[in-house]
Amino acid sequence: MRHTKHDCWQGNSISPLSMGENMTVTGLVDTMFNGMGYNAKRLAEACHLFKTMIDEGSTVCLTMAGAMTPVGMGGGITRMIEMGFIDWIVTTGANTYHDLHFAYGLPVHQGDFTADDNELAEHDVVRIYDVYIDMERTLIAQDRIVRALTEKAVERNIFPEKFSTAFYHKTLGDGVLETAKHPENSFIASASKHNVPVFVPAYADSSVGMGTGFLPVISAAKKGSNKLDPSDFVDPSPTMDVLESAAIVFHSMNENITRGALEAGGGVPKNFLQQTGPMISQIIGMECPGENYVIQVTVDRPDSGGLSGATINEGKSWGKIPKAGEGNVVAYIDATVGLPIIFAYALENCKPRKHKNYSRILPDITLELVDAAIKTL
Numbered sequence: 001m002r003h004t005k006h007d008c009w010q011g012n013s014i015s016p017l018s019m020g021e022n023m024t025v026t027g028l029v030d031t032m033f034n035g036m037g038y039n040a041k042r043l044a045e046a047c048h049l050f051k052t053m054i055d056e057g058s059t060v061c062l063t064m065a066g067a068m069t070p071v072g073m074g075g076g077i078t079r080m081i082e083m084g085f086i087d088w089i090v091t092t093g094a095n096t097y098h099d100l101h102f103a104y105g106l107p108v109h110q111g112d113f114t115a116d117d118n119e120l121a122e123h124d125v126v127r128i129y130d131v132y133i134d135m136e137r138t139l140i141a142q143d144r145i146v147r148a149l150t151e152k153a154v155e156r157n158i159f160p161e162k163f164s165t166a167f168y169h170k171t172l173g174d175g176v177l178e179t180a181k182h183p184e185n186s187f188i189a190s191a192s193k194h195n196v197p198v199f200v201p202a203y204a205d206s207s208v209g210m211g212t213g214f215l216p217v218i219s220a221a222k223k224g225s226n227k228l229d230p231s232d233f234v235d236p237s238p239t240m241d242v243l244e245s246a247a248i249v250f251h252s253m254n255e256n257i258t259r260g261a262l263e264a265g266g267g268v269p270k271n272f273l274q275q276t277g278p279m280i281s282q283i284i285g286m287e288c289p290g291e292n293y294v295i296q297v298t299v300d301r302p303d304s305g306g307l308s309g310a311t312i313n314e315g316k317s318w319g320k321i322p323k324a325g326e327g328n329v330v331a332y333i334d335a336t337v338g339l340p341i342i343f344a345y346a347l348e349n350c351k352p353r354k355h356k357n358y359s360r361i362l363p364d365i366t367l368e369l370v371d372a373a374i375k376t377l
Contacts, residue, residue: 012034012035013035014035014036014037015035017031017032017035017036018031019031024348025341025344025345025348026345026348026349029043029044029047029048029341029345030044032044033045033047033048039331039332039333042329042330042331042332042333043297043331043333043338043341043342045329045331046295046297046329046331046338046342047341047342047345047346049260049293049295049327049328049329050260050262050295050342050345050346051345051346051349051350052260052293053258053260053262053293054085054346054350054353055350056258057257057258057353058257058258058259058260058292058293059087059088059248059249059252059257059258059259059260059356060085060086060087060088060260060261060262061086061087061088061089061090061248061259061260061261061262061273062077062080062086062088062089062090062091062261062262062263062264063089063090063091063261063262063263063264063265063269063270063272063273064077064089064090064091064092064095064264064265064269064335065091065092065264065265065266065267065268065269065270065308066092066094066095066264066265066267066335067092067094067095067098067128068095068264068335068336068339069094069095069096069098069099069102069187070098070101070108070128070131070133071128071131071336073264073335073336073339073340074095074099074102074185074186074187075185075187076339076340076343077089077187077190078184078185078186078187078190079343079347080343080346081187081190081191081194081196082190082194083346083347083350083352083353084194084352084353084354084355084356085346085350085353086196086262087196087248087355087356087358088166088196088197088198088199088245088248088358089187089191089196089197089198089199090198090199090200090201090245090269090272090273091198091199091200091269092200092202092205092206092267092268092269093200093202093203093204093205093206093207093208093209094206094207096169096172096188096198096200096206096208097142097146097206097207097208098133099186099187099188100142100145100146100176100180100186100188101133101138101142102182102185102186103176103180103181103182103183103185103186103188103189104141104142104145104180104181104182105181105182106134106137106138106141106142107133107134107137107138108131108132108133108138109131109132109133110130110131110132111125111127111130111131111132112130113127113129113130115127120132124136126138126139139207142207143207143210143211145179146172146207146208146211146212147211147212147214147215147218149171149172149175149176149179150171150172150211150212150215150234151215152175153171153172153175154215154232154234158171159171159234162237162239162240163236163237163240164197164199164236164237164240164241164243164244164362165198165199165200165201165203165236165241166197166198166199166241166244166359166362167236167240167362168203168234168236169188169191169192169197169198169199169200170191170192170195170197170198170359172188172192172208173186173188173189173190173191173192173193173198174192176188176189176192177189177192177193191359192359194355194357195355195356195357195358195359195360196355196358196359197244197248197358197359197362199241199244199245199272201238201241201268201269201272202268203236212234215232215233215234216228216229216232216233219232220232241272242279243366243369243370244362244366245272245273245276245279246276246279246280246284246369247362247365247366247368247369248276248358248362248365249276249277249280249288250280250286250288250365250368250369250372251361251365251368251369253288254368258292258293259290259291259292259293260291260292260293260294260295261273261274261291261293261294261295262295262297262339262342263294263295263296263297263298264297264298264335264338264339265297265298265300265308265335266296266298266300266308266309266310267308270296270308273291274290274291274294274320275320276288276290277289277290277291277320278290278320280369284369284372284373284376285376286372286373286376290320291320292327293327293328294327294328294329295328295329295330295331295342296328296329296330296331297330297331297333297334297335297338297339297342298330298331298332298335299332299333299334302314311330
């Protein structure tokens with residue numbers, strides 16, 4: 001095992017946390033950075049690195065696993081989108097689905113994680129730890145809305161023969177902007193408004209996927225048939241997801257734009273983003289060093305072998321980052337605590353950026369990637 005030789009006493013002295021009555025988020029973070037250790041220091045490093053991504057004009061991707069929106073995280077994401085701090089998103093269907101509740105004013109309440117789940121079930125209350133959601137007034141109502149918005153898009157012949165989950169969620173967001181009472185409360189609506197692609201690579205593993213999956217059955221029932229018509233399927237293509245996400249990275253490389261990631265948790269969203277480097281280098285055969293900057297906020301351990309806990313440095317061997325030990329930080333802290341602090345620090349220290357409008361140019365930059373890939377064959 002190699003050990004780096006260095007001056008053991010070159011770091012700042014640890015000092016008791018000083019908190020004045022007028023302390024700001026910036027003051028707190030910088031105090032943690034200059035005089036603390038453990039995950040306080042890591043979180044402060046994450047705040048500084050996120051600011052670096054923004055200030056450099058990096059193409060920034062937010063990945064988000066689990067169910068962050070039911071607890072209210074969507075408001076912070078919306079603000080980051082509005083400020084131009086996030087250029088594309090990879091997340092779970094749970095986050096896109098529950099995000100929509102707030103746009104339509106559907107009930108989501110604080111609850112009790114020690115509650116009797118048998119009693120909750122008797123009252124049609126769904127529990128996500130200490131968050132309560134009403135089965136009839138929220139979930140079933142939301143299912144109807146998703147189906148209605150999708151059916152309306154089908155009637156308008158909006159969907160091409162092949163389309164990505166980003167295209168689907170852009171269409172869904174457009175529908176939210178048209179029909180919701182409070183579209184400002186939805187990050188899906190904000191992403192649609194500002195042309196921020198939202199990929200959901202595990203689309204089938206969600207209530208949105210279940211809802212659109214039932215549409216062919218509804219259509220068959222209306223026709224008085226038990227046969228499913230392929231023309232009634234609303235079927236986002238995994239192939240288009242792979243190509244379009246890689247195209248964003250490839251386009252950024254061609255434009256000499258650095259690339260950064262802010263990862264909340266791990267799971268499929270984390271890997272989907274980080275596989276863009278190997279997709280370009282390993283599969284297509286063109287040089288790609290991966291993401292220049294990566295922040296991960298997670299509570300998962302690396303020693304269990306799961307991707308959610310895998311260190312960013314481990315990605316070097318896969319071609320997911322340019323160099324281990326540089327340009328990345330992992331803060332082992334609950335994302336519902338870490339992300340708001342990172343977002344608040346950025347709001348206090350960074351100027352708004354011009355939106356990159358990737359949703360608008362995705363078809364063109366995907367063709368750029370395909371043309372370049374053909375030349376390698």
